[in-house]
Amino acid sequence: MVVEGKLLGSIEAGGTKFVCAIADANFNVIEQTKFKTTNPVDTMAKTTAFFQQFNVSAIGIGSFGPIGIKEGQDDYGFITKTPKVGWSDFDFVGSLKAAINVPVFFTTDVNASVYGEYEFGTVKKDQTLVYFTLGTGVGVGVIQGGSFVGGRSHPEIGHIILRKHPDDVNFAGVCRFHGDCLEGLASGPSLAARTGIAGENISDSDPVWDIIAYYIAQAAWSVTLSFRPDKIIFGGSVSGRPGLLSKARQQFAQMNNDYLPLPDLDNYIVHPKIENNGSATYGDLALALFALQKATVK
């Protein structure tokens, strides 16, 4: 298929903001726009207005969840049950296609990110990658054998149960479903709930980072045992804190206690290779190309 001259679209559909981008077939971003996530009607109107300026050939969508990502299932293309007002049972793909009828690839924001790191993050193509985002929530995407992991639906590893840090036993956590699951204990809002200070204003020397590092280490240990990945990538605003992954690697080594042979931890528990939170955009664009190629060979 000739893709030269085609334009690819990316929608990063976050619970807080949408980022839409247009790129050429070599993944050079031509134009990008960001706007606040409000109600689905207004938000989709802005999204379609952006893409209607271009002759876009395919769009990759990395969405906040939970969402229906299995083609053929009734909920495919929908935001499913979300606390975000107005978005439960919203037909995302259907409403986009009603305005712009091009091939789309619809997946989670973290699947898009892990795919971006897989395609452009200089890893070998047979590698198993796990991508965590620690921000407003905690999401996890996994790629193995070139495919996203997930049977009935996408992983929900943000809600694993952790052993509490001794200095954190009285903190109830902020997850509205589970209280003190991973998301309840290590998302951005958990920092403000513990300290009364917004996460970005907490000093690097605050002991809360030792607690977060312990939970990151447990999260890394859990996916190590489940998937035996080649790399575990921590993105999102919380993970970017200087020194945090270094602390987590130390805790992780203690958890392993020389049981599993592991790569050098500095190259195993890592930040994204793609800078400026770009993993999801590049992942979306690569998935748009995938959708375009799939539609063409039909």
Add this chain to the structure above:
Amino acid sequence: MVVEGKLLGSIEAGGTKFVCAIADANFNVIEQTKFKTTNPVDTMAKTTAFFQQFNVSAIGIGSFGPIGIKEGQDDYGFITKTPKVGWSDFDFVGSLKAAINVPVFFTTDVNASVYGEYEFGTVKKDQTLVYFTLGTGVGVGVIQGGSFVGGRSHPEIGHIILRKHPDDVNFAGVCRFHGDCLEGLASGPSLAARTGIAGENISDSDPVWDIIAYYIAQAAWSVTLSFRPDKIIFGGSVSGRPGLLSKARQQFAQMNNDYLPLPDLDNYIVHPKIENNGSATYGDLALALFALQKATVK
């Protein structure tokens, strides 16, 4: 390929005992033998002596671990680092093939079990299955998209960290690497360590089963979030305790707290379909057939 008339072999290589079987190409077991696992030389001599009585065409091996299962890696076919005396770095496949040079499929005991349930347990072929064995140790095998899950090596989900049950906080656990990981808290030896009574002699009404059920529920929750499976199967001597899975389902429902849509739990957290601990044997035989077919089309 004509498989009619061919004989298939199964080796269930357990840390306590070996079970070897011969079956016809329709998976009817013709002969079976069991013996104690001693040192590798004597144990392999008994194994090869059994198979040399037959004109076996291929052998499936489900072994205790950790083992090297990735063809092309240096440790493929080996038992790797095990506390079991004499078995560390033992070349299992090499020593078998030196005596009986037929195609083999070498995987973990729990991968063999999950494959048996996948092939013969009346599930649909696109389903994602997780198989736990709770016995002397805790092992986990996962199949998704028809393939075993595991990147650099096989899963080691037996060593996940659990939140302790309030009535179990002072129990240190029995895992020699991690103390109170899943294996340290829910394997057979943990029962004797807590109560002073061998697991099989503990009464059904003992409160220790509430503790074990809580850990089984956490294990099921962890793999639910990681793999979004269609079914989670609990085999092994501990899991067989009457009423235990029923208690675990109740705890599991509380953990989910209506977050994820799930199938009826009675059909989700289940015992093996294949009776009398036969999942591994049938899995080995099916994997032997797979190895034979693969070798033939080369």
